[in-house]
Amino acid sequence: MELQERLNEVFCQVFDDDDIRIAPEMTADDIDGWDSLSHVNLIVAVEATFGIRFTHKEVLTFKNIGDLLNCITAKVQ
Template sequence: MTDTISTDDILGKVTEIFREIFDEDDLVLTMDSTADDIDKWDSLNHISIIIACEMRFKVKFQTAEIESLKDVGELVDLIRSKQSQ
C-alpha cells in the first residue's frame, strides 16, 4: 500500500514551486488558477513548472497530459493520480 499525499499538500508544494519560478513569495494559488491569472506565466515558465513538478513529486508527465491541463487543479489532480500508480 502506498502513502497518498492529500490534494491540499500537493497544492501547497505546487504553490512553493510557482513562488520559486515567479520569484513571488506571496503568490497564492487556488485549484482554479490559470495562466491568465499570473502575468509572467508564459510558455517558458510553463515548462519550468512542469519540470519542477516532475522533480519534486518524482513523476513523469506525457506530452498529451501536459497539453490538456486547463488550470492548477488539473495539474494537482494529475500529480495525485501519478503518485497512486
C-alpha cells in the same frame, strides 16, 4: 505537507514571487510571468519535486491548476 501547499512552493520558486497563492480554478492569466516559455520550467520543477513524469498529452490538456493537481495526485498515489 499537503500537495497543494507543496505545489504552491514550486510556483513561488519558479515565478520568483513569494506572494503567489494558487487555487484550482486559476490559469496562466492569473499568475504574472506564467507564459508558454516559462510553462516548461514549471513542469520540470513539478516533475523534480514530486518525482513524476508527465506525458506531452497530459501537459497539453491541462486547462487550469486544478487539472495539474489532479494529474499529480493520480501519479503520486
